[in-house]
Amino acid sequence: MIWAIYPGHADTYAEPMTKTLLLGQTLGFCGNPLTGDWTEAVSYDSAGGVLIDGGRIVATGNGAALQSAHPDAVVTDYGAGLITAGFVDAHMHYPQTGIIASWGKQLIDWLNTYTFPEESRFGDAAYAAEVAGRTLDLALAHGTTTLTSFCTIHPASVDAFFEAAAARNMAVVAGKTCMDRNAPDSLRDTAKSAYDDSKTLLEKWHGSGRATYAITPRFSPTSTPDQLAALGALWAENPDCLMQTHLSEQLPEIAWVQELFPDARDYLDTYEAFGLLGARGLYGHAIHLEPREIARLAELGAAVVHCPTSNTFIGSGLFDLMGLAKASVSVGLATDTGGGSSFSMLRTMAAAYEIGQLRGVALHPAQLMWLATEGSAEALKMGGQIGHLGAGAMADITVLDLQSTPAIAQRAARATDLWDALFPTIMMGDDRAIKDVWVAGAQRQA
Ligand code: GUN
Numbered sequence: 001m002i003w004a005i006y007p008g009h010a011d012t013y014a015e016p017m018t019k020t021l022l023l024g025q026t027l028g029f030c031g032n033p034l035t036g037d038w039t040e041a042v043s044y045d046s047a048g049g050v051l052i053d054g055g056r057i058v059a060t061g062n063g064a065a066l067q068s069a070h071p072d073a074v075v076t077d078y079g080a081g082l083i084t085a086g087f088v089d090a091h092m093h094y095p096q097t098g099i100i101a102s103w104g105k106q107l108i109d110w111l112n113t114y115t116f117p118e119e120s121r122f123g124d125a126a127y128a129a130e131v132a133g134r135t136l137d138l139a140l141a142h143g144t145t146t147l148t149s150f151c152t153i154h155p156a157s158v159d160a161f162f163e164a165a166a167a168r169n170m171a172v173v174a175g176k177t178c179m180d181r182n183a184p185d186s187l188r189d190t191a192k193s194a195y196d197d198s199k200t201l202l203e204k205w206h207g208s209g210r211a212t213y214a215i216t217p218r219f220s221p222t223s224t225p226d227q228l229a230a231l232g233a234l235w236a237e238n239p240d241c242l243m244q245t246h247l248s249e250q251l252p253e254i255a256w257v258q259e260l261f262p263d264a265r266d267y268l269d270t271y272e273a274f275g276l277l278g279a280r281g282l283y284g285h286a287i288h289l290e291p292r293e294i295a296r297l298a299e300l301g302a303a304v305v306h307c308p309t310s311n312t313f314i315g316s317g318l319f320d321l322m323g324l325a326k327a328s329v330s331v332g333l334a335t336d337t338g339g340g341s342s343f344s345m346l347r348t349m350a351a352a353y354e355i356g357q358l359r360g361v362a363l364h365p366a367q368l369m370w371l372a373t374e375g376s377a378e379a380l381k382m383g384g385q386i387g388h389l390g391a392g393a394m395a396d397i398t399v400l401d402l403q404s405t406p407a408i409a410q411r412a413a414r415a416t417d418l419w420d421a422l423f424p425t426i427m428m429g430d431d432r433a434i435k436d437v438w439v440a441g442a443q444r445q446a
């Protein structure tokens with residue numbers, strides 16, 4: 001077998017150069033099923049194929065036709081398995097993996113009680129490395145091939161995450177979480193050290209292999225105006241980086257932001273005033289938005305990230321997915337681990353469906369699958385590169401078993417079409433539904 005060394009990480013991994021053909025049912029997208037007719041946005045083949053070469057998808061189409069055109073390709077036949085793009089988690093916190101499912105608190109109490117004590121441990125590089133590796137392996141086991149993660153204030157936590165991702169050849173987005181107020185001493189930096197550390201880290205990691213750096217102020221209550229301004233300046237100096245933060249998650253949080261920033265027009269303005277609003281910005285949660293904020297996000301092409309298991313678990317509210325999509329706001333989907341209660345993007349789609357129902361909207365399985373793949377990739381400004389089952393995309397691929405448990409199998413057995421067969425797995429599936437995962441053309445499990 002010939003291996004291509006991926007630039008920047010010659011020591012850590014290589015991509016197989018053998019042509020590979022995956023056979024099975026294939027589901028991809030050629031349009032946005034949230035804003036248009038979903039039937040026209042779907043590319044489905046009940047006997048499809050995905051041809052991989054050099055870590056990328058080079059063709060999709062009818063499986064038999066691809067096989068006869070490429071007799072040299074090594075074939076993996078998944079039978080009735082459903083081949084999709086790998087899931088893209090557009091917002092999570094790897095340092096919170098160990099405290100997922102912690103009982104009884106809403107946002108600010110939850111941060112103080114569970115999150116901050118755990119995040120204080122990530123100055124220990126060995127602990128950070130262990131949790132980073134564990135988190136990425138849990139993600140892969142759940143069919144997620146890209147994570148977008150907050151780290152902690154410790155630069156070692158950022159190195160640990162990017163190193164663990166490089167060792168797995170995963171495309172990830174991450175950054176040092178900056179906080180210089182309203183956090184314990186052990187988790188506070190300053191405006192200057194946040195700027196300096198973030199600059200050093202982004203120069204080290206942004207564009208190295210499959211790594212993307214996101215400048216990361218946690219949220220405006222934990223950053224002084226000076227820190228927000230310093231990070232806004234850093235973003236202006238490095239405009240191809242992403243920027244991630246939180247926005248309008250809970251009502252008491254919004255009231256607190258109003259107290260801390262009395263001159264701001266709204267929560268979004270606390271970012272805009274300091275250069276932290278732009279197309280490459282990712283705003284997690286975004287539940288309780290004012291009309292001005294929605295219009296501004298749409299105007300600039302900034303993305304919001306829906307974190308439905310977190311929103312129900314922490315008691316935050318009901319995200320208006322369809323309202324935002326209709327207003328032309330880019331929306332990604334995310335677990336928000338460990339405020340979110342699951343590592344699974346299947347469970348995350350299920351929670352998005354449930355929140356939709358509570359708002360009177362029944363999201364179609366095509367819309368849910370698009371959000372978990374293409375929608376998140378577009379939010380990260382990586383559309384066509386990841387989260388896409390089509391030529392030119394990296395071969396980050398997940399294969400679903402649509403009969404992974406007896407409960408799911410008995411329901412799927414009476415399905416009349418793909419969507420009826422897939423929806424029980426979306427609603428009831430977990431890591432047992434992940435039949436296989438490919439990362440940049442390399443098989444992770446079988
Ligand atoms: N807002 C600020 N920090 C956090 C966090 O870690 N999790 C969630 N869900 N919301 C936040």
Ligand code: ZN
Nearest residue numbers: 091246284336
């Ligand atoms: Zn978050």
